Amino acid sequence: MDTLSYKTKSANKATVQKEWFVVDATDQVVGRMCAQIAKIIRGKHKPSFTPNVNCGDGVIVINAEKVKFTGKKMTDKIYIHHTMYPGGQRKETPEDLMAKDPTKIIEKAVAGMLPKNSLGRDCMKNLYVYVGPNHKQEAQQPKELKF
Secondary structure (H helix, E strand, O other): OOHHHHOOOOOOOOOOOOOEEEEEOOOOEHHHHHHHHHHHHHOOOOOOOOOOOOOOOEEEEEOHHHOEOOOOHHHHOOEEEEOOOOOOEEEEOHHHHHHHOOHHHHHHHHHOOOOOOHHHHHHHOOEEEOOOOOOOOHHHOOEEEOO
């Protein structure tokens, strides 16, 4: 019996194969789309997935301003953050956030689905969100991804 065939191969930073995908967010439901994006930038769709290595692919999201929420979430959902000063709790609805910066809605949703540590912050660098149909990563020749 050959004992070498039983070794588990773990990916590391040097052996990871990275790809690029582009996602059109037009008329996509935010949570469902971001769950798929989080899986891809974490690398869980690959057979060589290693939990402690950033083996995810790059994802480009275009038309971020055209996403939609189901139900009354656009007005009833609340994003809360604290400035760390007394009385510094701030609240925002997706409607307000969409008026300021539509890319933040997708970034917040994906970040909430990733680990809350340095690996999660490293995975977030694989996500690029743009308003409108144009993006700056044409040189990577991204493949179109449909959900």
